Amino acid sequence: MTRLFLYLLLAAVLLFGCQTGSQKPAHAVQRVISLSPHITEVIYALGQQDKLAAVTDFCKYPPQAARKPKIGGLLNPNLERIITLRPDLLIGTPAHEELRQKLKAEGLPCLLIPNDRLSDVFTTIDTIGAVLNCRNRARQLVRQIKDSLNAYARLSAGKISEPIRAMLVIGRDAPELKNITVAGRETFLSEVWQLVGGQNAFADLPVKYATVNPEAIQTHNPDCIIEFKFGQKWDEKKDRENRKQWSKFAMLSAVQKKRIFVFTGDYTLIPGPRIFKLARDYSRIVKRFNMEK
Numbered sequence: 433m434t435r436l437f438l439y440l441l442l443a444a445v446l447l448f449g450c451q452t453g454s455q456k457p458a459h460a461v462q463r464v465i466s467l468s469p470h471i472t473e474v475i476y477a478l479g480q481q482d483k484l485a486a487v488t489d490f491c492k493y494p495p496q497a498a499r500k501p502k503i504g505g506l507l508n509p510n511l512e513r514i515i516t517l518r519p520d521l522l523i524g525t526p527a528h529e530e531l532r533q534k535l536k537a538e539g540l541p542c543l544l545i546p547n548d549r550l551s552d553v554f555t556t557i558d559t560i561g562a563v564l565n566c567r568n569r570a571r572q573l574v575r576q577i578k579d580s581l582n583a584y585a586r587l588s589a590g591k592i593s594e595p596i597r598a599m600l601v602i603g604r605d606a607p608e609l610k611n612i613t614v615a616g617r618e619t620f621l622s623e624v625w626q627l628v629g630g631q632n633a634f635a636d637l638p639v640k641y642a643t644v645n646p647e648a649i650q651t652h653n654p655d656c657i658i659e660f661k662f663g664q665k666w667d668e669k670k671d672r673e674n675r676k677q678w679s680k681f682a683m684l685s686a687v688q689k690k691r692i693f694v695f696t697g698d699y700t701l702i703p704g705p706r707i708f709k710l711a712r713d714y715s716r717i718v719k720r721f722n723m724e725k
Contacts, residue, residue, distance in 0.1 A: 461563055465503060465514060467524030467531070470547060470704035472497050474557055477573055477705040480564045485519050493698060493706075507531075514540070523560065548640055550623040553577070553703045573705060580708035581627060584715045588628040591722040595631035598717075599654035599686070602641065602701065607677045613643045620703045621660075621710075628714045646681070653684055656691035656717065663698045693717055 463485040466472040472491040475484050486501040488509060501517065504510040507527060514522070515538055522535060522542040532542040545559055546552045554574045561570020600615040600622060615621040616637035625632060633654035634644065657678065674694060681687050695713055699706035 460565060461520045463517070463519045463521075464564070465517065465519040465522045466491060467503075467509065467522055467528050467542075468506060468547070469493065470553075470702045471523050471525075471545075471556065471560070472500075473702065473704035473706065474560050475564070478557070478561060478564065478566050478569050480560075480566060483564060485517050486514075493702075511535075511538075521563065523563075547703050548619055550620045550627075550703075550707070553620065553705075553707055556703075557705070577705060577708055581624070581711050584708065584711040585627050585629075588715045588718040591718055592629055595626075595629060596718065596721055597631045597633040597652075597655045598625060599633045599649065599652065599657050600625065601657060601659045603660075607673075609646075609677055609680055611643050612649065613641055616640050616642060620707065621701075624707065624710050625658075625714050628711055629718050630714060649681065650683060654686050656693060656721075657684075657686045658714075658717070659692070659694045660700050661694055661696050662701050664696045666694060666696045691721075 462483055464475065464480075464483050465486045466475060466484060467488060469488070469491045472484070472487045473493055475481060476494050476497065481496065484497075484500055486503045487497055488506050489502050489504060490506055491497045491500070503513050503517070509531065511531075511534060514535070519540065522540060524531065524542060524544050525547045526544050528542065528544055532544060535542045543559070543563065545556045547556065554577070557570050557574050557577075558567075561567045561573075600619075601612060602615055602621070603611070603613040605611045614634050614637070615632070616639055617632050617635040619640050622632040622635070633652045634642075634648075659674070671694065675690065675692055678684075678687050678692055686692060695710075697709060697713065699709050700713070
């Protein structure tokens, strides 16, 4: 297989999307390296794991993925290791642009797919389905995810009189409550929350993610705080300590009414096939608000 053919294939996918997927021979791409957990999940969900030559150290779902050869971290993978594995294609995100340039110099094609928005989840599935010649399965997967998301949206519909304004916290320094980083409007975290009837308290952010100061938090005064503590073990003791830390913001409505929710699922910050579980978790918050009426 020539590298020229692969570059032509990638160009076709980027130009025409999934419409080109069924027109390519099944042997077009046989060895793929995933540069991100959500890409690994998509490849498994599409049943194409036999083509997965390697993954990053952070690709741990499904459990079988952890047994695949590793190429290092998310943004600083081992270039020599990648070359040794001789992949037909690497798939990453725009954050891997610098790596893509290095791979290009080695004659290795790398496809970068955006991963910030909810729509990017479906684009990723469609694009990988086209590249790996499983477009029909990709269509089915997209439909299944959309059906699940819509089901949770319907479940929450009409349950609240006005949108619940949430501050979506993806990171902070504990226990000092410094460097609080929140998600803005144009992120899948925000869009899924909106889908189930919520509203991002920081929808006015000009960027996707930002560190906000205490004054801005007080000004926005969210109805609830949703914290993402990806993959952490959680119990009642930790929850009490977490609420105690937020008591420094006693003036906030969310703190006064004890509306601080912590998400620890290993799927919560991954824009992949399990994103419907995020909608499920969000809908439980909406249900709680409804019960408080």
